[in-house]
Amino acid sequence: MLKTFKTGGVHPPENKLSSKAGIASLPLPKTVVIPLSQHLGVPSKAIVCKGDIVKTGQLIAQSEGFVSANIHSPVSGVVTKIDKTPDTGGYKKDAIFIDVQGDEWIETIDRSTELNKTINLTQGEIVKKIAEFGIVGLGGATFPAHVKASVPKGKTAEYLIINGVECEPYLTSDHALMLEKAEEICVGIEIMKKAIGVSKAIIGIENNKPDAIDTMKRASTGYQGTSVQALKVKYPQGGEKQLIKAILNREVPSGGLPIDIGAVVFNVGSIFAVYEAIQKNKPLFERVVTVTGKEIAKPSNFKVRIGTPISYLIDLAGGMPENTGKIIYGGPMMGKAAINTEIPVVKGCSGILLVSSGESCRKAIEPCMRCSKCVSACPMGLEPYLLAVLGEKSMFDRLEAEKVMDCIECGSCSYTCPSGRPLLDYIRYGKTNVGKIIRARK
């Protein structure tokens, strides 16, 4: 029996079109735009000015506070301006614009591809370096990695869980990474184990990636305490709460963090970034991005410098199909629909999905017939139909009592609703407002 989480879950069509594509490198774009807010928490502060010449890997924006992250230049070139640029939603945010000139890396980065297994740094030094090199969770939530790696006093971590689930349909960036960089990931796991002080690490991979399971199993045999756990396919298994439940059969308490039950979860992408940072002195300035879609000519996984406009990636994957109706930044379940293709790739961008105009519109909204499919689909044991109605009516007190803050916004409810109701839209609205009320109370 394969493990999985019990409550709720849905099975959207997987459509992993680019799973066999491997990871391709790209020529550099002409300009890059680096938003200062690429992570959860306080936006970073730019420390370069217009006209400055920067090298690849150079620190260009400093973190502001504990929950924040450094940003390094992904290219070498000239800073043309520090101005506002629209994010996926069209709101203008501060960003650094750089004109690419050559590709000169800072000297400290070890550009060799040799595997380096010896870990020389101490626990504290690792965490410090993770923070310094701007590593954030690359699964999508972009939570600064050093915050997760610093286990708070009074709590002990027992397990390090590596998230190789990639439950989002279409996306294959983690899959490709596991196939090509299995050894590096395993060393990265050793580093993380040392950083958070645990001896056991479990890599969770869904059963639809048998090659990745094999590769990781083979790579991890030499490492004491690291094992691979195959999981039954079910969305949203990549959510950290669901993943911990599936692997350890423990539940993160409502309002709590994984560390409360002795687990720390990292995405394989973040682990690889940690490996590169610690062993190769390479800050986080590139990542693997899947460019996919049913209509696109060459669904691919690209190794992309942060700040590259997504239009550039789409061109390299065979160009924008004629009938594109929606550009999704991330996966189809939790990704954001972007307003245009001028948006740059940021640290949390795991994929670009082009949806044809036929599939881009939601179905017509019908009345709720209380079929309770959303209740059975909710992985958090909530009642989406109720939360949506309460959200629509702005009844925030009751929303809080009905545990709206537990919602992980996975979208299973809206996905499954036969009436096509925008359940998650209203829940998210309610959640935002309840969050404000709770913060105001403190």
Add this chain to the structure above:
Amino acid sequence: MSMIIVYTIATLSGIGVVSAIVLYFVAQKFKVYEDPRIDEVENSLPAANCGGCGYAGCRNFAEACVKSETFDGLYCPVGGNDVMSKAATILGRNAVEKEPQVAVLLCNGHCDASPKTNIYNGATTCAIESALYGGDTGCTFGCLGHGDCVTACTFNAIHIDTDTGLPVVIDDKCTACGACVKACPKGILELRKRAKANRKIYVACKNEEKGAIAKKSCAVACIGCGKCFKVCPYEAITMGNNLAYIDADKCRLCRKCVSECPTQSIIEVGFPPRKIKEEAPGAVTGENAPADSSNSVSN
């Protein structure tokens, strides 16, 4: 047979009498004393229960009025000065006078002026769209047109104009309760002083972008050029965030700024037509571009 009827009537009457007695004693026993002035004040209120005063309903407002010693922070925007003076008489205090206000939409980004750049396909409320998207036009400050203000208005004073896609406030129905102002996630509705004959002049734009960018996304955007600021004889106009703002308290409705504005983002409403008229300006809701352009041409 007749006995049955008699019994029935007797039984029913008996039940009635017993219930009445029980009810009487229960009512006596559980009687709660309430200040009779609360009822009086409540009766003088408009009974709209709109929440414009900040209380849940008219009764709560009446209670608050009676409880507090003064009218500090207590004002019924719907009833206005008349109602407040009545309440003051009941409570034997001095009434607080406030100038009557009206809700005004500070955006004129109608469909022609501000072309769509995207199609929004989510839940159709402004609050939800604005949480994720700046809007489906190039302007991230303007009206989204889903009508959260229409839903919020309990007086049917706002409706969405299907031609422009913008909400229209019917001044005569607007009670300045402020519900729409609170409901608008973009903050483009404002309560402004209500002038004679509902005349008003205001800058119908909240776009804080630099002039060129604002103008690109919307033809009638305020570009922050400051021409109106220079021409205003009463210092009613202030500049900030690439925007001009007309203080309704200082504005004397001279209309000099209106003709000065290069983008027709300053709107005049409720004025008689100017000397050489081509078209009558919209009477109450006349925030339409053609009327304004005709005005500026005439000067």
Add this chain to the structure above:
Amino acid sequence: MDKLITVSPSPHVHSGQSVSKLMYWVIIAMLPAFAVSVYFFGIGAIYLTLLSVASCVFFEYIIQKYLLKTPVRTSDGSAIVTGMLLAFNLPSGLPPFIVIVGALVAIGIGKMTFGGLGNNPFNPALVGRVFLLLSFPTRMTKYPVAEGFGTPMIIPSEALDASTGATPLGIIKEGIKSGDGIGQILQSEGLSYTDLFTGNIGGSLGEIAASALLIGFAILLIKKVITWHIPVSVMGTVLIFTGILWLFGFEGHQIVLDRTGISLPLLQYTDKNTLELVPFHMADPLFHLLTGGLILGAVFMATDYVTSPMTSKGQLIFGVGIGIITVLIRVFGAYPEGVSFAILIMNGFTPLINRYVKPRRFGKI
């Protein structure tokens, strides 16, 4: 690019499920039972069902279009389901006007009064059925004897007594009053379990064939239209509850108590001055399961989305409630059948169940 890009909040994919698809699957699941009723009641069954469906759709259309002035949603199939369920609950050979009145009550009062699909507290088809049962008790409880496909289309009113019979449960109820043993009654009526299973019995259109209804149940389960919770809990409760009563009151088990014993409704005074358990003619659990529209109610009517609880825990409570009330009505009440009333009563409890029975929250401390 001249075409505009769509933006919307996540998720950007949908399961493709829709109200009408679910409704049409319910209709497909009802077809086996419909086929059986056509086999036994002939062309009259088709006529009755078509009339009922047509009237339900017609009334929904008229009310939505002209009375409520809301968008017309008759194509979603919910009115067809209501119409079919109503017909399934009616005896073949019912005069057309009664069917039309039933449809009007079902759609007009049962559904549209509350705002249409999704808002009605009670199952519309059952509202219609119970209204007819109370208004036309004689016609609604005289069931034509199944005569095979050649049964004439409408049974003329004068023949009402001639060629009609009661349902198995009705027969038992009458039989118990006359003091016969259960075995005797069944034998004299020539009823066997095979008949109950294949539908060769008297009854309303849809309730007769347990096997066909169970095929429908399987279809609904496979297509994930419903979950097992309600049907299984209803049928399980009826089996267990009637099983207990059956064991308790089986013929030959007479308990003699003395006068100071507890008084139970089952007990009667006898002339021997002692309390004695009267031989309690309780049909066995399987008989109860297969008759009286229990499976029809459990599979198709109790599972109505709108009127059943949202959580699986709530659905189990709901099903157990229906089972208990059904048995209470059947055994102790005046009506031989109680499924309709039981479902309606539990429909009334649905909001309460929804309010207090919550799913198990993930990470509940």
